[in-house]
Amino acid sequence: MSDVYVLGVDMIKFGRFPERTVPDLASEAALLALDDAGLSIQDMQALYCGNLGQASAMVGQRVLQEIGQTGIPVVNCANACATGATAFREAWTSIKAGLYDVVLAVGVEQMGKGLLGGGGAGKGIPKEGLLGSGTMPAVFAEAGMEHARKYGTTFEQFAKISVKNHHHSTMNPKAMYRIETPLEEVMNAEMISYPNSKLMCSVNVDGSAAAVLVSEKKAKELGMERAVRVKASVITSDPYQERDLVMPDVNTCTRKAAREAYEMAGIGPEDLDLVELHDCFATAEMLHYENLGLCEDGEAGRMIDEGEVALGGKIPVNVSGGLLSKGHPLGATGIANIYEVCTHLRGEAGERQVEDAKIGLTHVIGLGSACGIHILEKT
Amino acid sequence: MALPVVSYLKLPEDGDPYIEGHKCSNCGSVFLGERSVCSNCSSRDTMEAVKLNNKGKLYSYSIVFRSFPGIDVPYISAIVDLDGGGTIKGNLIECEPDPEKIEFDMPVEVVFDDALGRKDADGNSYISYFFKPVN
Numbered sequence: 001m002s003d004v005y006v007l008g009v010d011m012i013k014f015g016r017f018p019e020r021t022v023p024d025l026a027s028e029a030a031l032l033a034l035d036d037a038g039l040s041i042q043d044m045q046a047l048y049c050g051n052l053g054q055a056s057a058m059v060g061q062r063v064l065q066e067i068g069q070t071g072i073p074v075v076n077c078a079n080a081c082a083t084g085a086t087a088f089r090e091a092w093t094s095i096k097a098g099l100y101d102v103v104l105a106v107g108v109e110q111m112g113k114g115l116l117g118g119g120g121a122g123k124g125i126p127k128e129g130l131l132g133s134g135t136m137p138a139v140f141a142e143a144g145m146e147h148a149r150k151y152g153t154t155f156e157q158f159a160k161i162s163v164k165n166h167h168h169s170t171m172n173p174k175a176m177y178r179i180e181t182p183l184e185e186v187m188n189a190e191m192i193s194y195p196n197s198k199l200m201c202s203v204n205v206d207g208s209a210a211a212v213l214v215s216e217k218k219a220k221e222l223g224m225e226r227a228v229r230v231k232a233s234v235i236t237s238d239p240y241q242e243r244d245l246v247m248p249d250v251n252t253c254t255r256k257a258a259r260e261a262y263e264m265a266g267i268g269p270e271d272l273d274l275v276e277l278h279d280c281f282a283t284a285e286m287l288h289y290e291n292l293g294l295c296e297d298g299e300a301g302r303m304i305d306e307g308e309v310a311l312g313g314k315i316p317v318n319v320s321g322g323l324l325s326k327g328h329p330l331g332a333t334g335i336a337n338i339y340e341v342c343t344h345l346r347g348e349a350g351e352r353q354v355e356d357a358k359i360g361l362t363h364v365i366g367l368g369s370a371c372g373i374h375i376l377e378k379t
Numbered sequence: 380m381a382l383p384v385v386s387y388l389k390l391p392e393d394g395d396p397y398i399e400g401h402k403c404s405n406c407g408s409v410f411l412g413e414r415s416v417c418s419n420c421s422s423r424d425t426m427e428a429v430k431l432n433n434k435g436k437l438y439s440y441s442i443v444f445r446s447f448p449g450i451d452v453p454y455i456s457a458i459v460d461l462d463g464g465g466t467i468k469g470n471l472i473e474c475e476p477d478p479e480k481i482e483f484d485m486p487v488e489v490v491f492d493d494a495l496g497r498k499d500a501d502g503n504s505y506i507s508y509f510f511k512p513v514n
Contacts, residue, residue, distance in 0.1 A: 115447065124384065125497040125505050131384065132456030132468040133443045141441030142458055149439060149483040193456075194442035194478060240419040245411050246468035247439070247458050 004095045005219040005227040006376070007102075008037025009343075011209035011336045013174045014327035017110070020206070022054050023062035026108035029208035029332070030063060033104070037212040038222070041068035044212075045100035050077045050087030050107040051331040063106060080366025081280065082235065083107060084209065084334025089372060091213045092233045101218040107336070108208040109329035116204070117367075132246075137193035137201050137281060139367070143250060144195060144283025150298070153286060155195040157301045159186040161282040162200045162324055164310050169321025171311075171352035176205045176327035200282035205327030209335035211342075224379050228342045231265035231359070231375040238369035250284065253371040254291035254363065261361070262293070265375040269293035272315060272375075273357040274344055276337035278365045279322040289317070292363060311352060319344070319352045334372055337362040345378040384494050384507040387411045389430075396491040396506065398431040400465045409465040433489040434513070435461040442476045451495075457510050459487055471510045486513040 010032035017025065026049065034040060041064070049060030055078035064074065079086040084107030091105040117136040128134060147153045163183050169175040181189075181199050189197040219227045236257040241249045262268055269292060277292065279285035289300040294315050295308075303309050309317040320326050320340040323333060341360035343349045354360075362374045383390050387399045400409045403417040405425045416423050440457045457471035471487065474480060487510040494505035 115445065124382065124503075125494060125499050127384065129443070129446050129450035129452070129454055130470065130495055130497065130507055132458070132470055133441065133446060133454075135443070135446060137445070138441040138443050138456050142439045142456065145439045145441060145483075155478070191442070191444040193444065196441075240408070242408065243438070243458065243460075243466045244418075246466050 082366030085372025169325030
């Protein structure tokens with residue numbers, strides 16, 4: 001089976017664009033990625049398009065209606081917050097299978113503002129605030145408090161994650177917010193769902209990201225200088241856990257995906273130079289240091305205390321600013337984090353560049369649940 | 380007559396309300412709501428309805444300060460492991476919404492009451508369940 005390479009990858013600066021359409025946002029990223037690869041939509045053999053909000057509205061085809069109706073197969077994917085990673089993996093799979101040599105993956109979302117989750121009443125009466133909370137800040141707070149019960153993790157330690165990621169964002173021109181937030185400010189911000197204050201919740205934004213994936217044969221033909229090798233591509237669903245019905249489990253599916261990804265790549269977590277992981281809330285990031293094997297179980301609090309996960313530390317996490325500051329356009333996130341890691345591996349990340357980065361990992365979680373992990377390597 | 384807020388809250392005519400679980404006789408997993416296949420061991424036709432305990436321990440929680448319009452805050456969203464098996468989620472009441480006052484594994488009991496005055500489109504009222512600390 002051929003190795004798969006990312007030849008072109010890019011994202012738009014995330015923000016709020018209520019006047020634009022979903023296909024329009026996706027098209028912009030698609031053209032940026034094609035330009036980055038030095039290719040045209042005419043060269044693409046298939047399109048894998050990730051979007052959640054308009055999952056039944058043929059977004060991929062509408063992108064081609066904007067930038068080139070070549071008649072190629074289009075697959076539209078929806079997989080909660082793992083949507084972008086799923087589109088990317090479908091693209092990867094098609095090259096691995098030997099079907100195509102050049103394909104395009106696009107992720108896009110238009111979000112609006114406000115709380116996510118907990119809205120659906122189902123039958124009868126609304127359950128929100130009656131049978132606990134189904135809002136995302138509360139659900140991830142409960143997941144964080146599970147860590148607190150095991151290891152004594154504190155509100156302050158969770159808050160430090162936001163301080164770190166917001167600091168990183170000041171160096172990323174494509175982040176929605178680029179503002180330093182000292183610890184006191186994070187801890188004293190409006191409490192949304194304890195222990196997640198407002199500054200510990202990801203930002204709902206509009207955004208898009210895209211990648212051109214090619215076979216080894218095609219990469220050699222077109223030039224390998226800026227190509228990034230996809231060492232592993234893994235998607236898992238959530239294995240059975242006893243509290244599943246009331247507590248979505250983001251840990252077991254991440255641990256399973258990490259194990260499979262390290263095996264596929266033939267590396268271990270100690271070989272990573274940077275990680276972009278799913279910090280939809282500060283409480284979530286804490287869990288994934290351990291889930292991804294960046295430290296032993298129970299060591300996550302210490303990692304943030306000692307700055308090991310900050311730029312310049314042992315294993316920098318979310319140097320893009322993460323979802324907490326860059327923003328979280330659900331369907332775009334899984335490709336945007338691949339853009340971030342590729343940019344470091346290419347040595348093009350400017351002020352926030354992780355020095356001498358050779359291998360990076362991206363991770364997303366779609367609640368419900370799906371976990372997507374990609375390991376990328378400099379060529 | 381009031382209706383149950385979820386299908387697994389049972390309101391027998393001649394007894395006290397209770398939470399019903401469905402337990403797999405092959406692997407022992409406990410689910411909420413009726414089902415015919417176990418999602419843990421994939422066994423079929425091994426599900427048996429069981430009455431879950433109304434005593435349990437607080438497993439995890441969040442104190443919710445911002446919710447949707449019209450919903451009273453703050454409140455404690457709690458996940459409770461019931462003694463003898465089964466985990467349910469609900470509001471922890473009669474407890475200050477202050478992390479200093481909430482302890483992991485604190486014993487709670489499941490109590491049943493009107494669903495905060497909420498009614499459906501047909502005007503039906505509902506019975507819900509809540510958690511109350513046990514002193």
